[in-house]
Amino acid sequence: MNDILSSEKLIIQYLEFLIAEDFHTSCDLSDEIIFTENIMSGKIMIVQNFSEQISDDVILKNYLEIIIININLKLITVEDMHRTLRN
Numbered sequence: 001m002n003d004i005l006s007s008e009k010l011i012i013q014y015l016e017f018l019i020a021e022d023f024h025t026s027c028d029l030s031d032e033i034i035f036t037e038n039i040m041s042g043k044i045m046i047v048q049n050f051s052e053q054i055s056d057d058v059i060l061k062n063y064l065e066i067i068i069i070n071i072n073l074k075l076i077t078v079e080d081m082h083r084t085l086r087n
Helices: 002-023 058-072 078-086
Strands: 033-037 044-048
Touching: 002 033, 002 058, 002 078, 044 058
Parallel strands: none
Antiparallel strands: 033 044
């Protein structure tokens, strides 16, 4: 369980970092995404729970959707996130 919590924090930190880098703004995403378990695979998945603030910004919303999909598909790994945050 502790592993999942640290991964959740890492993912939120990673997404917030990308927004800061690419949009030159800060955004608290702690209430914007939900972590849930896929019933079939048992894997943790990220689900969007975007507020109106993000939903109204189509470019930001699409940007986050693409990154979340890539994380869920494991195209972006924990190692990739660590590497990005270190650099």
